[in-house]
Amino acid sequence: MLLEKVCSSELKDRNPELLRYQRQIILNEIGIEGQIRLRKSKVLLVGAGGLGSIVAYYLACSGIGYLGIVDPDIVEESNLQRQIIHTEENIGMPKAISAMIGLKKINSKINILPYPDEIKKENVFQYIEDYDLVVACPDNFNSRFILNDSCVKTGKPLVVGAVNEFEGHVFDVISPEGPCYNCLFEEARDEKLTRGIFAPVAGVIGAIQAAEALKILLNIGNFLKGRMIVYDALKESFREVKFLKNPACNVCKG
Numbered sequence: 001m002l003l004e005k006v007c008s009s010e011l012k013d014r015n016p017e018l019l020r021y022q023r024q025i026i027l028n029e030i031g032i033e034g035q036i037r038l039r040k041s042k043v044l045l046v047g048a049g050g051l052g053s054i055v056a057y058y059l060a061c062s063g064i065g066y067l068g069i070v071d072p073d074i075v076e077e078s079n080l081q082r083q084i085i086h087t088e089e090n091i092g093m094p095k096a097i098s099a100m101i102g103l104k105k106i107n108s109k110i111n112i113l114p115y116p117d118e119i120k121k122e123n124v125f126q127y128i129e130d131y132d133l134v135v136a137c138p139d140n141f142n143s144r145f146i147l148n149d150s151c152v153k154t155g156k157p158l159v160v161g162a163v164n165e166f167e168g169h170v171f172d173v174i175s176p177e178g179p180c181y182n183c184l185f186e187e188a189r190d191e192k193l194t195r196g197i198f199a200p201v202a203g204v205i206g207a208i209q210a211a212e213a214l215k216i217l218l219n220i221g222n223f224l225k226g227r228m229i230v231y232d233a234l235k236e237s238f239r240e241v242k243f244l245k246n247p248a249c250n251v252c253k254g
């Protein structure tokens, strides 16, 4: 019924977006109002690698109005095994630019702002200030901690994902109500891990990150606030780890 209403030629003539997004507009939880909300939304994606490729695709397909992409690296051949937004012809190109090129082919109507830069303590606030929500997909702990610190300070929601070998995890930092990344991972601050990555794990975790970002923007459903989803591809299992604010956390102060 609503689909017919949404797809009536009169409405489609007035707004071609109704046709493009009809399958999500007919969802009661989204509707035209939700679609307009997504169109007005600004998301900063940090990291255009394995996770970021997936997040970027789903946010672009869903009609996010403004998508900023920060990544300091260039596309290398060894990235193509899992970083599916990049292509052979873009080897040698900054990942932020390569991602923009890929996304524009999918959705030319949205605004994509590439930043071939590294998130640091000195520049993070300049980057996040214009955005409603941040999705963290970097390949290192340091960037995740910098994003956590700045999002807690500014009260911006942060969707964190990480993958390693056959496992990945994802959760949301919604401050001041929920615990932050530092509440959970304080002792891992200086740890570096870059081993192998089983490509589909990035797909699974990235898709959950995209779902969380869209849900938070639309304010629908239950968020991964104080709940971390851990995916293990070898066991083919999901488990949920609940965690509370750490009263000793020096970022969100418990």
Ligand SMILES: [Zn+2]
Pocket: 179, 180, 181, 182, 183, 184, 245, 246, 249, 250, 251, 252, 253, 254
């Ligand atoms: Zn904390």
